[in-house]
Amino acid sequence: MTNRIDQEDVAHIAQLARLSLSDEELIEYQSTLSRILEVIEVMNSEDLSSYPPMDHPLETVNLLRDDVVHQGLDREVVLAMAPSSEDEYFRVPRILGAP
Amino acid sequence: MNDEILDWGIAELARRLESREVTTVEVIDAYQEQIAIQEPEVDAFLSLDLEAARRRAIDQDDRRSRGETLGGLAGVPIALKDNLCTTAFPTTAASKILEGWTPPYNATVVDRILAQDGIVVGKTNLDEFAMGSSTENSAYKVTKNPYDLERVPGGSSGGSAAAVASRMALVGLGSDTGGSIRQPASLTGVVGFKPTYGRVSRYGLLAFASSLDQIGPLTASVEDAALVAEAIMGHDPRDATSLQEAAPSLVRPLTEGVRGIRVGIVTNLVDTATPQVQASVLRAAEVLTQSGASVAEISLDELAFGLAAYYVVAPAEASSNLARYDGVRYGLREAGSTVEEMMIATRTKGFGPEVKRRIMLGTYALSAGYYDAFYVTAQRVRTLVRTAFSRAYEAFDLLLCPTSPTTAFRIGERSSDPVEMYRSDVCTIPSNLSGDPAISIPAGVDADGLPIGVQLLGPALSERLLFRAAYAVERGLR
Amino acid sequence: MKTRATTGPAEGWEYVIGLEVHTELKTATKLFCGCPNAFGEEPNTSVCPVCLGLPGSLPVMNVQAVDFAIRVGLALDATIQRSQFHRKNYFYPDMPKDYQISQYDVPINAGGHLELPSGRVIGIERAHLEEDTGKLIHRGGHGRIESAEYSLIDYNRSGVPLLEIVSAPDIRDPEEAKEYVTELRSILVAVGASDGRMEEGSLRVDANVSVRPIGEAGFRTRVEIKNLNSLRSLVRALEFEGLRQVHLYDDGEAMIQQTRFWDEARSVTGALRLKEEANDYRYFPEPDLPPVAPDPDLIEDRRAELPELPSTRRGYLARVLPDLSDDLRETVIADACWPYFRAAIDANITPARAAARCANELTALLADIGVLTPARFVEVLALEDRGELGASQVKILLREACVDSTAVPELIAKLGLSARDVGAIKSMVAEVVAPFADEWERYLDGDEKIAGFLVGQVMRKYGRQISGADARQALVELGDEARKSAD
Numbered sequence A: 001m002t003n004r005i006d007q008e009d010v011a012h013i014a015q016l017a018r019l020s021l022s023d024e025e026l027i028e029y030q031s032t033l034s035r036i037l038e039v040i041e042v043m044n045s046e047d048l049s050s051y052p053p054m055d056h057p058l059e060t061v062n063l064l065r066d067d068v069v070h071q072g073l074d075r076e077v078v079l080a081m082a083p084s085s086e087d088e089y090f091r092v093p094r095i096l097g098a099p
Numbered sequence B: 001m002n003d004e005i006l007d008w009g010i011a012e013l014a015r016r017l018e019s020r021e022v023t024t025v026e027v028i029d030a031y032q033e034q035i036a037i038q039e040p041e042v043d044a045f046l047s048l049d050l051e052a053a054r055r056r057a058i059d060q061d062d063r064r065s066r067g068e069t070l071g072g073l074a075g076v077p078i079a080l081k082d083n084l085c086t087t088a089f090p091t092t093a094a095s096k097i098l099e100g101w102t103p104p105y106n107a108t109v110v111d112r113i114l115a116q117d118g119i120v121v122g123k124t125n126l127d128e129f130a131m132g133s134s135t136e137n138s139a140y141k142v143t144k145n146p147y148d149l150e151r152v153p154g155g156s157s158g159g160s161a162a163a164v165a166s167r168m169a170l171v172g173l174g175s176d177t178g179g180s181i182r183q184p185a186s187l188t189g190v191v192g193f194k195p196t197y198g199r200v201s202r203y204g205l206l207a208f209a210s211s212l213d214q215i216g217p218l219t220a221s222v223e224d225a226a227l228v229a230e231a232i233m234g235h236d237p238r239d240a241t242s243l244q245e246a247a248p249s250l251v252r253p254l255t256e257g258v259r260g261i262r263v264g265i266v267t268n269l270v271d272t273a274t275p276q277v278q279a280s281v282l283r284a285a286e287v288l289t290q291s292g293a294s295v296a297e298i299s300l301d302e303l304a305f306g307l308a309a310y311y312v313v314a315p316a317e318a319s320s321n322l323a324r325y326d327g328v329r330y331g332l333r334e335a336g337s338t339v340e341e342m343m344i345a346t347r348t349k350g351f352g353p354e355v356k357r358r359i360m361l362g363t364y365a366l367s368a369g370y371y372d373a374f375y376v377t378a379q380r381v382r383t384l385v386r387t388a389f390s391r392a393y394e395a396f397d398l399l400l401c402p403t404s405p406t407t408a409f410r411i412g413e414r415s416s417d418p419v420e421m422y423r424s425d426v427c428t429i430p431s432n433l434s435g436d437p438a439i440s441i442p443a444g445v446d447a448d449g450l451p452i453g454v455q456l457l458g459p460a461l462s463e464r465l466l467f468r469a470a471y472a473v474e475r476g477l478r
Numbered sequence C: 001m002k003t004r005a006t007t008g009p010a011e012g013w014e015y016v017i018g019l020e021v022h023t024e025l026k027t028a029t030k031l032f033c034g035c036p037n038a039f040g041e042e043p044n045t046s047v048c049p050v051c052l053g054l055p056g057s058l059p060v061m062n063v064q065a066v067d068f069a070i071r072v073g074l075a076l077d078a079t080i081q082r083s084q085f086h087r088k089n090y091f092y093p094d095m096p097k098d099y100q101i102s103q104y105d106v107p108i109n110a111g112g113h114l115e116l117p118s119g120r121v122i123g124i125e126r127a128h129l130e131e132d133t134g135k136l137i138h139r140g141g142h143g144r145i146e147s148a149e150y151s152l153i154d155y156n157r158s159g160v161p162l163l164e165i166v167s168a169p170d171i172r173d174p175e176e177a178k179e180y181v182t183e184l185r186s187i188l189v190a191v192g193a194s195d196g197r198m199e200e201g202s203l204r205v206d207a208n209v210s211v212r213p214i215g216e217a218g219f220r221t222r223v224e225i226k227n228l229n230s231l232r233s234l235v236r237a238l239e240f241e242g243l244r245q246v247h248l249y250d251d252g253e254a255m256i257q258q259t260r261f262w263d264e265a266r267s268v269t270g271a272l273r274l275k276e277e278a279n280d281y282r283y284f285p286e287p288d289l290p291p292v293a294p295d296p297d298l299i300e301d302r303r304a305e306l307p308e309l310p311s312t313r314r315g316y317l318a319r320v321l322p323d324l325s326d327d328l329r330e331t332v333i334a335d336a337c338w339p340y341f342r343a344a345i346d347a348n349i350t351p352a353r354a355a356a357r358c359a360n361e362l363t364a365l366l367a368d369i370g371v372l373t374p375a376r377f378v379e380v381l382a383l384e385d386r387g388e389l390g391a392s393q394v395k396i397l398l399r400e401a402c403v404d405s406t407a408v409p410e411l412i413a414k415l416g417l418s419a420r421d422v423g424a425i426k427s428m429v430a431e432v433v434a435p436f437a438d439e440w441e442r443y444l445d446g447d448e449k450i451a452g453f454l455v456g457q458v459m460r461k462y463g464r465q466i467s468g469a470d471a472r473q474a475l476v477e478l479g480d481e482a483r484k485s486a487d
């Protein structure tokens, strides 16, 4: 597997990650990500098919909580953190498009 | 008197406070003086509140004089890595994106420290969002290694490590995702412990890579590390990945020795290190042998793949964990005419280059078409690493290796090459991938007088034995 | 599987519809935190670090949500399995973590089916747990997202537990889609998982719809219509969209896979402007949540406790009353009626009578049914079955038995409803009619209009005791007798 990452890929990933990159950054990230990916490629030199993927170090299941109400946060506290709010709401610039 | 106070460990400090040889206020004053001298040089802290610490000290002295029994960390000055939520201090993760944000809640570990009457003096510097091995990636300052101010203290818990090493705090708390407690401990000559995954609640720790992160102590001695670990471990209902097991007793068994314990030296990890570091590992092995342990060599070549797997898993989880910093609910907001423009502007301005690099890498590794090749493969490597450890633990009770292949490097020396920087963590990463506990113990200095650390690894939940062995190594090397 | 006459979007065409129903689960708290799961609270008051996605907060799964998911799964005959949460990553301001914790390749409920009243069986692909988002309010531009100047966010709904139930593309017309949602809703209510209030958003439907010429086997390109929040919009949106697609094919235009929304005001579906990367959700296993693996014993307990489902009641009705009309059947199997009907059948009341009294009288009385227990209901119906009370008397008695807890025999006496034979009714009619000699003569002469007047007079006096029909019957008989004796 050789995934040479090109600048178009980098731009696409940046959009996915909600980052904007300058032209210099685009070049820098392209070369650095490519180098890191080369290091990562060593994994693929090994036949790992007999090793099942490990999602998580814990093997426990069912860590559940009782359906009991707990005290939350006061609205004043919550909205005081907000960069922008209006009345009892968080406020954001207009939204273009659905998720 | 002050210098003497700074030399006391937690137990000794408790004895002296108990016997009224010293007051809590005198202790805090001694540390305050030390901070005043050291901090301008070392730059370990992002925020400090010695006024509040002093008020707490006065209160503790009052309670003591009324005959009250105080908690196990009474009077202990503690420095918290600034990725742990605190209501009394801003919590920034050394990022511009959270500048000035004060959480409305404490991390569980912070509540536990406070419940034991620990005195938080301040929050320490780190690589932004704990992404780094040198503490150079902070948006605010570069922390220096107290042994050589031209050098890094390691990272990402470099601020806590430097604070303890320069005796500005008796205890530091850090977080360890790929070695971020142990590597700076090693580079600054202190003890650093990463518990078994799930031992310590992650509630209130600003997540870097959720399946790898663990909080742990940085201290001057193994005994102090054991004391703090006891205080912060144990189940927390607010963290679904916290283990049900009660915190083990670690301090009492410290002196039980290591007679009959089988220790394996991981030769291929030793091979990654400089000759002086290698020599320290062998000295530690020698100490264990003399203490009655049987020591032999083992090569775990599979661990070499750990680095690659780590640089997929950690950025992948991070890319998702850091999505929430979008300018909507808290932290920085940069203007934009649409919500999307606002989010992009905020994140672009708020995150530093290393954080962006890892978000990009993680986003790429999870994106359509690459998930299986990267993420799933990395998960298979986690199984491979765990299998290698299981094999090792059939023959050995504990493993011994370097913590870091080198001693502290110069500021700026590796920051231009991320891949070189990533290699600093080759010996520490496998324990995060497997979720096993590990501890770094100071093991002398190199020719430049820079500290060297050796690392003991154990299987999951083996903390008692791990600390007994660490204690033996510490005593033998002293 | 039963076949059913379906209505295509146009001559020679049929619909292929699959539905994704999101139901809010009726837990006390949210899916991953202890905030109240309540509707209509003051904005941003049911919030905490977890459901606001504050740094350092962690989700912990609500046991009750799992329980509800299991119950729904069992009711849909799904396989309850060990399940894993995943993160669905995309940026949107109503979603505090900028990822949604949902289930992906291993949902808690896999497979299953749902039988419609028509007898048609709709496949269920999966029913999985996930968290809801906050609510957006658009300011300016008439409150529409596309033209708004800015938006406001209320996170009270953020983290409310949802069960997303995904059907197979087995639904064949808009009316059937409505039937499916109605049936699913009654199941969700029956197992206690949902309050079923569509108008409060506790049931929200996305529809995947395509069309194809009748007889064609494969599926054509589908369109997803988002957020259909009433049965009426569901049907109208599907009708519109089906026709739109047929017209596109007729015009030889290409059908593109897209997401559309239903514009209620203009009665059209419109294309939704989507984020370009919308389909790259970068799912990966949620590292903060261990898998949920329901205990087999718990599953068996829940299976045993499962309430009787509408389809079971229909099956029972099909045996005892095979000829019942669809409308009557659906009324009778409703939760409010069913216990009365079952009690009547168990007491050997004539099934048709039990069904009629449930569907007509009982349904009208439901609002203030008060002290009318199923046992009292049966007691009254038994009197009618044995011929001791007439239909109109039974109706009066049922009405009174709702508000007056007096034992039925005394209640009958109190109301003066003692059983009367035809003779008694006739003498009542004769008594009332006697002073109206002129009217009586005109009636005997064949003036049918005057009969209504005479019956009205009888009802004014004896209306509590006899029915209009009985009075008319008695009047007819008295008239016949009078004409006969005159001959």
Ligand SMILES: [Mg+2]
Pocket: C102, C130, C164
């Ligand atoms: Mg969904």
Ligand SMILES: [Zn+2]
Pocket: A072, C030, C033, C034, C035, C046, C047, C048, C049, C050, C051, C052, C159
């Ligand atoms: Zn909440």
